[in-house]
Amino acid sequence: MTITTPPQRLLCGPGPSNVSPGALAAMQQPMLGHLDPDMHDILLEVVDLLRDAYRARGAGLVLPLQATGTSGMETGLAHLLEPGDVAIVASCGFFGRRIAEIARRYGADVVEVEAPFGEVVSNERLLDALDRYPHARLMAVVHAETSTGVRHPLAELGAALRDREGETLLFADCVTSLGGVELDFDGFGIDYAYSCTQKCLGAPPGMSPLAVSERAMERVRARKIPVPYSLDLQLLEGFWVKRPVVYHHTAPILHIYALREVLREIALEGLENRWERHSNAGAYLQIELLERGLELLADPDYQLAPLTAVRIPDGVDGKRVQTRLLREHGIEIGGGLGPGAPPIWRLGLMGTNATIATADQLLGALDEVLADEPVLASAA
Amino acid sequence: MTITTPPQRLLCGPGPSNVSPGALAAMQQPMLGHLDPDMHDILLEVVDLLRDAYRARGAGLVLPLQATGTSGMETGLAHLLEPGDVAIVASCGFFGRRIAEIARRYGADVVEVEAPFGEVVSNERLLDALDRYPHARLMAVVHAETSTGVRHPLAELGAALRDREGETLLFADCVTSLGGVELDFDGFGIDYAYSCTQKCLGAPPGMSPLAVSERAMERVRARKIPVPYSLDLQLLEGFWVKRPVVYHHTAPILHIYALREVLREIALEGLENRWERHSNAGAYLQIELLERGLELLADPDYQLAPLTAVRIPDGVDGKRVQTRLLREHGIEIGGGLGPGAPPIWRLGLMGTNATIATADQLLGALDEVLADEPVLASAA
Numbered sequence: 001m002t003i004t005t006p007p008q009r010l011l012c013g014p015g016p017s018n019v020s021p022g023a024l025a026a027m028q029q030p031m032l033g034h035l036d037p038d039m040h041d042i043l044l045e046v047v048d049l050l051r052d053a054y055r056a057r058g059a060g061l062v063l064p065l066q067a068t069g070t071s072g073m074e075t076g077l078a079h080l081l082e083p084g085d086v087a088i089v090a091s092c093g094f095f096g097r098r099i100a101e102i103a104r105r106y107g108a109d110v111v112e113v114e115a116p117f118g119e120v121v122s123n124e125r126l127l128d129a130l131d132r133y134p135h136a137r138l139m140a141v142v143h144a145e146t147s148t149g150v151r152h153p154l155a156e157l158g159a160a161l162r163d164r165e166g167e168t169l170l171f172a173d174c175v176t177s178l179g180g181v182e183l184d185f186d187g188f189g190i191d192y193a194y195s196c197t198q199k200c201l202g203a204p205p206g207m208s209p210l211a212v213s214e215r216a217m218e219r220v221r222a223r224k225i226p227v228p229y230s231l232d233l234q235l236l237e238g239f240w241v242k243r244p245v246v247y248h249h250t251a252p253i254l255h256i257y258a259l260r261e262v263l264r265e266i267a268l269e270g271l272e273n274r275w276e277r278h279s280n281a282g283a284y285l286q287i288e289l290l291e292r293g294l295e296l297l298a299d300p301d302y303q304l305a306p307l308t309a310v311r312i313p314d315g316v317d318g319k320r321v322q323t324r325l326l327r328e329h330g331i332e333i334g335g336g337l338g339p340g341a342p343p344i345w346r347l348g349l350m351g352t353n354a355t356i357a358t359a360d361q362l363l364g365a366l367d368e369v370l371a372d373e374p375v376l377a378s379a380a
Numbered sequence: 381m382t383i384t385t386p387p388q389r390l391l392c393g394p395g396p397s398n399v400s401p402g403a404l405a406a407m408q409q410p411m412l413g414h415l416d417p418d419m420h421d422i423l424l425e426v427v428d429l430l431r432d433a434y435r436a437r438g439a440g441l442v443l444p445l446q447a448t449g450t451s452g453m454e455t456g457l458a459h460l461l462e463p464g465d466v467a468i469v470a471s472c473g474f475f476g477r478r479i480a481e482i483a484r485r486y487g488a489d490v491v492e493v494e495a496p497f498g499e500v501v502s503n504e505r506l507l508d509a510l511d512r513y514p515h516a517r518l519m520a521v522v523h524a525e526t527s528t529g530v531r532h533p534l535a536e537l538g539a540a541l542r543d544r545e546g547e548t549l550l551f552a553d554c555v556t557s558l559g560g561v562e563l564d565f566d567g568f569g570i571d572y573a574y575s576c577t578q579k580c581l582g583a584p585p586g587m588s589p590l591a592v593s594e595r596a597m598e599r600v601r602a603r604k605i606p607v608p609y610s611l612d613l614q615l616l617e618g619f620w621v622k623r624p625v626v627y628h629h630t631a632p633i634l635h636i637y638a639l640r641e642v643l644r645e646i647a648l649e650g651l652e653n654r655w656e657r658h659s660n661a662g663a664y665l666q667i668e669l670l671e672r673g674l675e676l677l678a679d680p681d682y683q684l685a686p687l688t689a690v691r692i693p694d695g696v697d698g699k700r701v702q703t704r705l706l707r708e709h710g711i712e713i714g715g716g717l718g719p720g721a722p723p724i725w726r727l728g729l730m731g732t733n734a735t736i737a738t739a740d741q742l743l744g745a746l747d748e749v750l751a752d753e754p755v756l757a758s759a760a
Contacts, residue, residue, distance in 0.1 A: 006418060006637075008410045016630060019411055027407055027634070030388045031399055031584065033712045038386060066586070067447040070629040071610040078608070098609075105606040198630055204411065206446070206586055206632035226485040228458070228608045230451040247717065249450040250396060250578055252586035252635070254407070257386075332413045337627065 009326075010353070012362045013334035014146045014307055015176065016198035016205050017350040019258070023203045026261035027254045034239075034251040043240050046256060049263035050209050053178060053201075053271065054193060056185035060217035061233060063240040064197070064259055065208040066252050069175045072194030072208030074102050075231040076171055079220045080192060083107030085137035088129045088168075090121035094147035094338040095173055099140045111136070117148050117342050118297040118309070123157045130161075130168060138169040138191070143183065144176035146199075147337040149298040149309040149346070151181065158189035169216055175199065178209065179266055180278040180306040180350055191216040200278060200306055201266070202351025203258045262351075278354040279305045285349060285359040292367075297344050306350045312343040315375030321345070321366075329365035389706075390733070392742045393714035394526045394687055395556065396578035396585050397730035399638070403583045406641035407634040414619075414631040423620050426636060429643035430589050433558060433581075433651065434573060436565035440597035441613060443620040444577070444639055445588040446632050449555045452574030452588030454482050455611040456551055457520075459600045460572060463487030465517035468509045468548075470501035474527035474718040475553055479520045491516070497528050497722055498677040498689070503537045510541075510548060518549040518571070523563065524556035526579075527717040529678040529689040529726070531561065538569035549596055555579065558589065559646055560658040560686040560730055571596040580658060580686055581646070582731025583638045642731075658734040659685045665729060665739040672747075677724050686730045692723040695755030701725070701746075709745035 011018050032039040051062050065072050077099070081087055087108040089100045092115035100110045113129050115121045121141070130136060139161070141152045154172055161170055169191035177183050178193075180200025185193055191213040198205035212220070212233065220233055229235070230249065238246035266274055282305025286296060289310055297309035312318035318335060322345065325331045334346035349358055370376050391398050412419040431442045445452050457479070461467055467488040469480045472495035480492045493509050495501045501521070510516060519541070521532045534552055541550055549571035557563050558573075560580025565573055571593040578585035592600070592613065600613055609615070610629065618626035646654055662685025666676060669690055677689035692698035698715060702725065705711045714726035729738055750756050 006410050006412045006422070009412055009416070011411070011413055013413055013415075016411065016413060016633065019634075024408060028404060030386050031391070031396060032386045032389055033391055033393055033396060034585070035393075035714075036389065036706070036712060042386070067451065067610060068629040068632065071447065074608060074610045102609045105609055196630065204632065204634045205414070205630040206635060228454060228611070229482045229485055230447060230454045230611075231608070249448040250576065250585040252448065252584065252632075253396065254399075254584045255586060255632070255635075326416070332416060334415075 008330050010331045010358070010361065012348055012353060012358065013332045014346045014348050015196070015350060017202060017348060017353050019204050020202040020262050020265060020352050022265055023258035023261045026257040029257055031253050034253060035245060035247060039253070040245055042256065042260060046260050046263065047240060049260065049267060053263055053266055054183065054185040054209070054211045055187060056211040058186045059211045060214035061212040061237055061241070063210060063236060065210055065231070065236070066249055067208060068205055069194060069196035069208045071231060072196070072210055073099060073173060075210065075233065076192040076194055077102050077106055078227045078231060079223065079233055080138050080169055080171065080216060081106045081108040082223060082225050084109060086111060086133045086135065088113060088126060088133060088136045088139045090126055090141040090152065092119055092121050092148065092150060093117055093142065093145040094341065095142045095145055095175070099142070099173065117340070118150065119299050120150050120152055120302045123153060123160060126157065127160055134166065136168045138171045140171040142173040144174065144181055144304050144307065146176045146307055147341065149296070149304045149307045150302050151304045153302070155184070155188045162189045169219070176304065176307055179274060180354065181304065182275050185211045197255070197259055199350045201262050203262045204255065206252055206255045207259055278349070281349040281354040281356055281359055282306055282308060284356050285347065285363070288359070288363050297342065306348060306354065308347045309344045310347060312345060313376065316373045318343055318345060321369050321373065324369045325365055328369070331362060331365050388710050390711045390738070390741065392728055392733060392738065393712045394726045394728050395576070395730060397582060397728060397733050399584050400582040400642050400645060400732050402645055403638035403641045406637040409637055411633050414633060415625060415627060419633070420625055422636065422640060426640050426643065427620060429640065429647060433643055433646055434563065434565040434589070434591045435567060436591040438566045438594070439591045440594035441592040441617055441621070443590060443616055445590055445611070445616070446629055447588060448585055449574060449576035449588045451611060452576070452590055453479060453553060455590065455613065456572040456574055457482050457486055458607045458611060459603065459613055460518050460549055460551065460596060461486045461488040462603060462605050464489060466491060466513045466515065468493060468506060468513060468516045468519045470506055470521040470532065472499055472501050472528065472530060473497055473522065473525040474721065475522045475525055475555070477718070479522070479553065497720070498530065499679050500530050500532055500682045503533060503540060506537065507540055514546065516548045518551045520551040522553040524554065524561055524684050524687065526556045526687055527721060529676070529684045529687045531682050531684045533682070535564070535568045542569045549599070556684065556687055559654060560734065561684065562655050565591045577635070577639055579730045581642045583642045584635065586632055586635045587639055658729070661729040661734040661736055661739050662686055662688060664736050665727065665743070668739070668743050677722065686728060686734065688727045689724045690727060692725060693756065696753045698723055698725060701749050701753065704749045705745055711742060711745050
């Protein structure tokens, strides 16, 4: 069947979240050419605002990639790893595993430090791995593991690495944290971070904001083996930052407008206020879920706010619940992601949806649907 | 200075062109999640409409990449070349050279058959190169060379390759031709074609429609050396086409809406009518320019309609003319692209701008600005 107008959805899954109305309006503004001098000013403003959102004033390079978050992950691995390099990867969910998989594509010798879905790979275990591989090129963690709702203690890992004064770069997936969870690129000592636009930032999907430390950029400049052309950070720097601008690709102009708009909104709201808003909404949802007797997947000490993974109760048809929420309530939630994922729902309160009101709307719909599940109805 | 609302522009450069109003409106539609079952139907509709636009009903795979045209170029080279493979590349402008450069990044042995800017690399010379390298993996041409306004005789090249019954794949840059210049993926015998959304299609920049022949897909499936993960055609096929859908990346949903809308517009207008509209507008502009005593760069036998490169008359400050058109008339045109480019302006009439009325508006502004150029004013 051909759908002409897509139905309204409240997007409470692992992302995308609903787009900020300001960002949607920005996409209706007159489109400039990518080499227009007025466009250059907009590019520089986006980079400037992104430095604030990442707290990456001291980074060597900050820009949004003209592709989605997966390309942001790949860009970092492609630039920082050469065949035979050791990469220590914390793997406790879908995205940690993906980092390991892509690192292997680039010829790295991957040391995967694993933990079950829902747990964090402790910094102690990662540092033990570093003791065994002291010349590791990079250590990769997922700051906010979208597949499980677990937050990695990134500040502490950065501090420990800094104490060691080694050359191992700290690589962080910030796809579900940027703009919604405390993140301080400079302060934590991150060397490469990437995110997306469609989760806590509240823009549509299509770009991947990156931050690269100066010492990581030195590695990039020194490398001999070429990287994929369309992800080449030095060429991208020529377009986004340097003057005169150098043509590399035709930038996704309307997405850049949308990204600029949400970054301005974040600056107005205040980054810490925004973290707090996400934190409050997530904590409220989690308490309410627990009060209903539902179990959360994540270790409570490392529970993310924007993303909550809920174990599907025994005997409940998780897929049916998801479908009914979508079809009867217009609410999207996620299921488990990838092979080996436990039976879970993933509930997201991100961007404009990180509010108590949205949490209540989601909980109300969930109550209605769960009341019809035979197992839960008979238990009640 | 911070620009809040970008100024209105008539985009008559080499692209982007002005976005179709229907595509802009489509981007305001409710955003679905990338894994929403209703989204799957939209993805399949886009693929179906793209097959028509490319005339690629028989292709092994057709989909739009979640990145810009440069990534479309790279995706093809990354999948079809392995280190040591011979690639014959027709190089008579910026984009032919870029194909050669990227092919080298992937370890290919590149045979670059060159012609000066404004000329076409003849099929005869390409076939001579194939005689010397009969096991070449691919032969690459730019169907519509955006840097010079030259159209490659692609149908004839495809026919000649088919007559030889060899295994060399035909690779075609269709960035400035798809939707604006006669193109028949199946009929011409193309094996890999890529384009963009922001030129003759009239959508915003951000995606790259691809078409891959079945025999090229066989090569893709047989290759051993991994390709960049975010460009991996087999993984992308799992998301776009196969059922059940497999998560690969969060698709740029609003861009997909826009692309669907312009593809529907093309189906309504009729592909041949649209080619004719571009052809008429371009021919009109070119005749008018010649009547003003201006010289065109391209060999007249191979002049593209959507893109016209005009030689900057001796003594005229080309950059000043461009700036005045932009600042006084709100009209963007392009200059020469890349090292070695001759002094030219590049005028585009693409997508919604491929009309006599737009040509007249552009010519009127150009007349006004050129009348003030000292050299031309004194000659008059």
